[in-house]
Amino acid sequence: MSAPLLTVEDLNVSFPGRGGITRAVRNASFTLGRERLGIVGESGSGKSTTGRALLGLISHPGVVTAKTMRFGSDDLLACTESDWQQLRGRRMSMVMQDPKYSLNPVRKIGQQIGETCRLHLGSSRKDAEQRTLAMLEAVKIRNPDMVYHLYPHQLSGGMGQRAMIAMMLVAEPDFLIADEPTSALDVTVQNEVLRILDDLVRDRGMGLIFISHNLTIVSSFCDRVLIMYGGKIVEECAAKDLHKARHPYTRALIAAAPSLDVQRAELATVTRDPEWLL
Amino acid sequence: MSGNLTQWLMSEAPASRRQAVLGNAWRGLLAIVFNPAALAGLCIVAVLVLMAIFAPQLAGGISPIEQNLASRLAPPSAEHWFGTDELGRDIYARTLHGARVTLTIVMLVSVVVAPVGLAVGTFAGYLGGWIDAVLMRITDIFLAFPRLVLALAFAAALGPGIENAVIAISLTAWPPYARIARSETVTIAKSDFILAVVMQGASTWRVLFKHIVPLCLSSVIVRLTLDMAGIILTAAGLGFLGLGAQPPSAEWGAMVSAGRDVILDQWWVATIPGIAIFIVSLGFNLLGDGLRDVFDPKSS
Amino acid sequence: MITVKDLSVTFQNSGRSIHAVRGVSFDVAPGETFGIVGESGSGKSTVLKAIAGIIASSSSALEVDGRSAAKRRSREERRLMQFVFQDPYASLHPRQTVDDILREPLIIHGIANLDEKVSAAIADVGLSPQHRFRYPHQLSGGQRQRVAIARALILRPPILLLDEPTSALDVSVQAEILNLLSKLRRSYSLTSILVSHDLGVVAHLCNRIAIMQLGRVVEVVRAGDLRVGAVSQAYTRELIAASRGFTRAVT
Numbered sequence: 001m002s003a004p005l006l007t008v009e010d011l012n013v014s015f016p017g018r019g020g021i022t023r024a025v026r027n028a029s030f031t032l033g034r035e036r037l038g039i040v041g042e043s044g045s046g047k048s049t050t051g052r053a054l055l056g057l058i059s060h061p062g063v064v065t066a067k068t069m070r071f072g073s074d075d076l077l078a079c080t081e082s083d084w085q086q087l088r089g090r091r092m093s094m095v096m097q098d099p100k101y102s103l104n105p106v107r108k109i110g111q112q113i114g115e116t117c118r119l120h121l122g123s124s125r126k127d128a129e130q131r132t133l134a135m136l137e138a139v140k141i142r143n144p145d146m147v148y149h150l151y152p153h154q155l156s157g158g159m160g161q162r163a164m165i166a167m168m169l170v171a172e173p174d175f176l177i178a179d180e181p182t183s184a185l186d187v188t189v190q191n192e193v194l195r196i197l198d199d200l201v202r203d204r205g206m207g208l209i210f211i212s213h214n215l216t217i218v219s220s221f222c223d224r225v226l227i228m229y230g231g232k233i234v235e236e237c238a239a240k241d242l243h244k245a246r247h248p249y250t251r252a253l254i255a256a257a258p259s260l261d262v263q264r265a266e267l268a269t270v271t272r273d274p275e276w277l278l
Numbered sequence: 279m280s281g282n283l284t285q286w287l288m289s290e291a292p293a294s295r296r297q298a299v300l301g302n303a304w305r306g307l308l309a310i311v312f313n314p315a316a317l318a319g320l321c322i323v324a325v326l327v328l329m330a331i332f333a334p335q336l337a338g339g340i341s342p343i344e345q346n347l348a349s350r351l352a353p354p355s356a357e358h359w360f361g362t363d364e365l366g367r368d369i370y371a372r373t374l375h376g377a378r379v380t381l382t383i384v385m386l387v388s389v390v391v392a393p394v395g396l397a398v399g400t401f402a403g404y405l406g407g408w409i410d411a412v413l414m415r416i417t418d419i420f421l422a423f424p425r426l427v428l429a430l431a432f433a434a435a436l437g438p439g440i441e442n443a444v445i446a447i448s449l450t451a452w453p454p455y456a457r458i459a460r461s462e463t464v465t466i467a468k469s470d471f472i473l474a475v476v477m478q479g480a481s482t483w484r485v486l487f488k489h490i491v492p493l494c495l496s497s498v499i500v501r502l503t504l505d506m507a508g509i510i511l512t513a514a515g516l517g518f519l520g521l522g523a524q525p526p527s528a529e530w531g532a533m534v535s536a537g538r539d540v541i542l543d544q545w546w547v548a549t550i551p552g553i554a555i556f557i558v559s560l561g562f563n564l565l566g567d568g569l570r571d572v573f574d575p576k577s578s
Numbered sequence: 579m580i581t582v583k584d585l586s587v588t589f590q591n592s593g594r595s596i597h598a599v600r601g602v603s604f605d606v607a608p609g610e611t612f613g614i615v616g617e618s619g620s621g622k623s624t625v626l627k628a629i630a631g632i633i634a635s636s637s638s639a640l641e642v643d644g645r646s647a648a649k650r651r652s653r654e655e656r657r658l659m660q661f662v663f664q665d666p667y668a669s670l671h672p673r674q675t676v677d678d679i680l681r682e683p684l685i686i687h688g689i690a691n692l693d694e695k696v697s698a699a700i701a702d703v704g705l706s707p708q709h710r711f712r713y714p715h716q717l718s719g720g721q722r723q724r725v726a727i728a729r730a731l732i733l734r735p736p737i738l739l740l741d742e743p744t745s746a747l748d749v750s751v752q753a754e755i756l757n758l759l760s761k762l763r764r765s766y767s768l769t770s771i772l773v774s775h776d777l778g779v780v781a782h783l784c785n786r787i788a789i790m791q792l793g794r795v796v797e798v799v800r801a802g803d804l805r806v807g808a809v810s811q812a813y814t815r816e817l818i819a820a821s822r823g824f825t826r827a828v829t
Contacts, residue, residue, distance in 0.1 A: 042748035042749065042750060042751075043748055157618075186617035186618055186775070187617065187775070187817060187820035187821055188617065188816055188817065188820050189617075190820065191820050191824055191825070194824045195824075198824075198826065213748065213749065215749070216821075216822070216823040217823055217824055219823065220822075220823030220824040220825070221823070221824040252750070253749055253750065256749050256750050256752070256753035257749050257752075257753070257778065258752075258753075258756065258776075258778040258779050258781070258782035258783075259778045260777055260778055260781050260804065260805055260818065260821060260822070261805070261822075263781075263782075263805065264782070266757050266760070267753035267756055267757055267782070268753065269750065269753050269754050269757065270750035270753070290712070290716060291708035291709070291711075291712065292675075292711040292712065293708075293711065294711060295675060295677055295678070295711055297711060298675045298677075298711035298712070298713070302713065469668055470663040470664075470665060470668045470669035471668065471669050471670055471671045471672075473632055473661070473663070474661065474663070474669060474726075474729065475682060475683075475686075476632065477630060477632065477656060477659075477660060477661050478656060478660070478682065478683040478686050478687075478729075478733065479651075479652075479653035479654075479656035479657065479683075479686050479687065480682070480686050484686065488682075489671060492673055493671075493672070493673060
């Protein structure tokens with residue numbers, strides 16, 4: 001693989017609070033090429049915080065430090081707020097869990113996506129409309145002309161998430177973070193949305209960070225997986241080898257999930273070892 | 279000792295119901311105390327209460343109604359800290375005693391308004407259907423009365439006095455509480471924890487009083503505290519118009535009214551009670567904002 | 579234990595009627611755990627709420643414990659079944675301690691020995707006595723769900739209705755709650771109905787499973803048949819395939 005798209009070394013995110021400092025991410029190091037990288041963990045593992053830190057979205061009083069945080073030729077650690085605004089949307093983007101909260105409820109879908117084009121690509125009104133329609137088609141929305149003129153509440157969950165993906169990808173970013181993009185969707189819709197994401201990532205040669213709590217989805221969708229626990233990356237492995245994972249936490253997580261394939265009288269529970277955080 | 283008590287109150291694992299309730303109250307109190315504006319409000323209201331209770335002592339034995347025509351309209355001095363009014367009465371003593379009148383009005387109005395609003399609102403919200411429709415239309419009717427005009431009509435019909443002022447204020451003050459309580463109830467009634475008690479076989483009354491009312495109470499208290507300023511101002515307004523407390527009793531609104539004629543030459547007669555009204559209204563507003571922050575579940 | 583015949587639920591929404599459940603029938607034997615699986619909008623939770631009598635429904639027969647369940651349930655009838663909700667953050671009263679929450683059903687039914695019963699219920703669901711006087715906001719999601727289960731079981735109902743009891747929880751906490759439910763089911767010989775969108779969860783806990791789609795039961799299968807894919811409907815197969823994860827191959 002050529003030079004990685006993203007290089008992160010010793011990323012730390014901490015939030016000062018009344019009871020002392022909470023370290024949400026501890027010394028996380030990883031790289032991302034033009035591939036699908038999964039980050040798995042339970043709530044509080046720091047997986048979403050890691051994603052937000054990569055987009056410069058940790059707001060006061062959170063503190064982000066790292067030895068290295070490079071995106072292509074840009075040093076993310078030296079970015080000012082206006083640099084971030086240049087990067088976000090244009091070169092890096094994020095799809096979130098619930099389209100209900102990420103789309104503006106009082107503006108039409110087409111207008112919102114078109115605005116992204118005009119803002120980041122400097123497209124003309126007409127060009128923006130064409131790109132928007134093409135993008136809606138690319139996310140397999142059956143009649144883009146109709147959806148263009150709809151408001152977010154008129155779309156189903158799966159459609160909304162597609163529109164969201166369309167909006168995030170219309171400026172053709174190099175790198176996309178998807179934070180639980182399918183958790184609010186039904187299983188059958190989930191796979192359709194994943195397929196769309198998969199095609200777009202492959203066709204456009206993007207790097208994707210896929211954040212999820214669902215081991216099954218991550219192991220079947222991604223190329224590589226990072227397992228986070230308490231802010232630390234405890235294990236990194238190829239997605240297809242996840243069942244061979246060595247870290248006791250990863251193993252316990254796999255054994256704790258009830259599965260159709262294995263029948264267990266009792267599910268394994270996770271016995272947490274404080275040494276995992278050392 | 280105090281360290282132990284704090285620890286006992288802040289314990290994450292209270293050992294009795296009393297400790298849990300007190301601990302929760304303690305955390306609420308801390309939240310108010312650590313909010314400067316709310317603390318200021320709390321202090322002002324506390325001073326008002328102390329002033330009302332200890333008015334005779336604080337006035338140093340000076341009667342608020344004793345006239346001394348020889349020293350009328352005297353400016354503030356060592357003898358009369360806030361000066362005297364047109365009948366030579368000590369304004370300092372009158373302002374202190376005025377706190378009693380104000381506090382009486384505020385308390386009477388709260389005692390009437392909060393329970394009535396709460397009852398009407400929670401009934402309407404929980405029972406729904408025609409009961410809701412009827413109760414809320416009645417609320418709308420009362421909401422349509424202009425407060426001061428109704429108060430004037432009442433005073434005119436029943437004769438001026440504090441009691442009638444309280445009735446007039448209460449009659450027009452309860453509808454907003456009914457509305458708040460209703461909208462909260464509608465949301466709460468749909469929640470799972472209410473369904474859970476219904477499934478346990480709780481009667482409608484039990485659900486209403488034990489589970490819904492305590493949750494509506496906080497927003498009603500916040501609203502009441504914020505409304506206090508308005509109530510005090512209305513009471514003062516009625517006093518100013520001569521329809522509230524009657525002479526010779528010391529009431530801030532009436533005192534401002536009396537000072538009106540001499541406001542340019544003897545400014546203190548109207549200004550001192552005016553400042554009192556201002557500070558107390560501000561205090562209740564600050565306290566209300568603070569309480570809202572404390573009761574807001576999202577803040578935790 | 580539970581007989582449901584031709585159950586239908588219709589909601590009125592701004593003048594339009596929405597048929598959330600259409601003609602659903604099934605039986606649940608004593609001691610059985612019956613699963614209902616489906617996607618959002620399939621009406622699975624609605625069926626459960628109709629059986630619980632917290633929403634209006636019509637049916638040719640709805641029998642619980644051999645007796646016809648009335649539209650308006652009496653206090654005694656309520657005692658037959660209890661409900662565990664999906665969201666542990668919304669199902670506990672925010673201003674009541676665990677103790678208050680567990681005491682309430684006992685008070686309603688005029689049961690003596692409150693203290694003893696409450697501490698037994700707390701121990702039963704694996705909480706420690708120090709949780710007893712905490713408020714819900716001082717508990718984790720898993721602990722809250724344990725409180726909700728304790729509240730449901732404190733009246734010793736023969737039937738437990740579970741509406742996605744673990745879908746708001748992390749995998750490791752889900753495992754603990756599912757294990758707890760299996761244990762309690764054995765010790766109190768409970769009959770239960772479990773609603774979930776997760777095939778793994780229902781297959782783990784249930785004997786038989788109804789698959790619902792758009793308000794109807796598509797088919798009822800045994801858990802073993804579901805595991806090996808011995809199902810007759812295409813929709814069920816689709817659900818099974820989807821639950822195994824993402825497949826890159828074009829279908």
